[in-house]
Amino acid sequence: MICVLSGGTGGAKFVDGLRQVMPAEDITLVVNTGDDLLWWGLYVSPDIDSITYVLSGMLSRERGWGVKGDTFLCLQAMGQLGEPTWFHTGDRDLAMHLLRSRLLAEGKTLSDATSVISEKLGVKARVLPMSDSRVETRVDTPAGELSFEEYFVQRWYQDPVNSVRFAGASDAEPAPGVIDAIVSADAVLIAPSNPITSIGPILAVPGIREALQRAHGKIAAISPIVGNAPVAGPAGILMAAQGLPCSIAGVAQAYEDFLDVLICDTRDARPAEALRKNGLRVQCTQTIMRSAEDKAALAREVLSCVAPAPRAGREPIHHGVAARHLDPQP
């Protein structure tokens, strides 16, 4: 069993690789819900959506979010009705939000709703929201405090950022299964997601950071920072706002109380060496995921870093951890 802590975009790409090289049944995802928003009266959970879409083969790989081949006629019609249209929900994508909203309105938890939707879409991995309580990532800017989606999508992350907070986190509980998934996993992987606003909200839920500290398996994080810049998005600005350098050292620092292995790009060989001198295990590899092969290769590399050493004369006991080689050409 592998447990993956993930946000939406980078996380979805990494999970796309992971599902190529190991059975999806052996993956539990703990997903950020700090970006969740009420949109047109519907409950939208952008990171759960991206993870669910990638696991069901529905994700638009071109966009990195939403459903492939989707259209946006409802969005257009909402614009004609004078409703906001900055958050792009496709027509097929709306089905997800409608069903989830109905399930929540019927009194189901976000965990229940996520599980119902996963089953309906044939998702074999277990997808868990970090919490069934509402935790909202709030970005303080000179223009005022914004929700994450307002900051990120509506305003194109152009505002300077003073600080980030996770409203509701102190009263939140981890969703059912989250703590056990982390503690008992053969390995825990931190996806190459934004450490502040994708992984940060997960770590802000009381009990999750402690679970990571006492986890049974090794914990590896894939750096979303390559050569002092985020692969995508505002991670650099947000890390700076939280007092972390925008570098693999900053990523290591964000996770320092539980991290066993940092996976960084080969371009970061020099800062990797510095981190190793401080006692952290660092593995350099190709972390930019352009093709399906890139994704699978990174997933294999990461799994090999966290696989327990095989005992003499025996097969590895945790075969969920050992990368399966599912090359298209044997």
Next chain:
Amino acid sequence: MICVLSGGTGGAKFVDGLRQVMPAEDITLVVNTGDDLLWWGLYVSPDIDSITYVLSGMLSRERGWGVKGDTFLCLQAMGQLGEPTWFHTGDRDLAMHLLRSRLLAEGKTLSDATSVISEKLGVKARVLPMSDSRVETRVDTPAGELSFEEYFVQRWYQDPVNSVRFAGASDAEPAPGVIDAIVSADAVLIAPSNPITSIGPILAVPGIREALQRAHGKIAAISPIVGNAPVAGPAGILMAAQGLPCSIAGVAQAYEDFLDVLICDTRDARPAEALRKNGLRVQCTQTIMRSAEDKAALAREVLSCVAPAPRAGREPIHHGVAARHLDPQP
């Protein structure tokens, strides 16, 4: 001022004619909400939708409901999620249901929500739901009691009908403005809608039938029955279930306590004569509306039947009633 009592399909066609020959500002519509349903968790008001779409020029004239040129990708995706798909909501059409549902969830009444949406779509006529209370048309069949949409759309009105009732009607109040619109109108027109399940629910709201009885203006009904058969839909079966003959006499009987003029098709000249002998004013004309010209001609004919006689030497005082002649070629 003209007040029109209307259902969805036949009513929308008639209103499409009316808006060609008189200023939309001078029309108040009192619309059936007995077909309203919760669909995918959204509040859908099929007749208000059709009337709103026809008045905003958005109605699909081919289908007679929904938005012209609409697509159905969300519906398809809902089917993939295992949700029901028998009630067809298009992608553009969803915007209407999303906005109305959000407004209702925010505590607005159906009247308020209808008015907000009308304004946003540039509808100049006043569209009033018959009531802001929930009144549900229930159709009793050997297969059990069905909502109107279940009977009509889901099951293609194939079930024999024992009876029809309007659940909630006895506790309902007319929506704000309805009674005044009926009583003070220069004329009240009953659209060629199903007398049982389109006009019936309106008449079942306490106070509305009484308002018609004491209305200031003339009241005309356009028969949806031509030659012992409904122009479309299950009106015949439903009239029979309620003890009314499926004929213009049945229509006259449904409205007998307030009707001044019955407009029927030229094919019904013989039964029209019989009704006249009983003292009802009956006007025979072409009531089948195939083209825009058909619709305009019927609207003109109906308006001329309810126009007050001009006083000697003066222009008609109620010029909203007098048909304007807006022929494309002058």
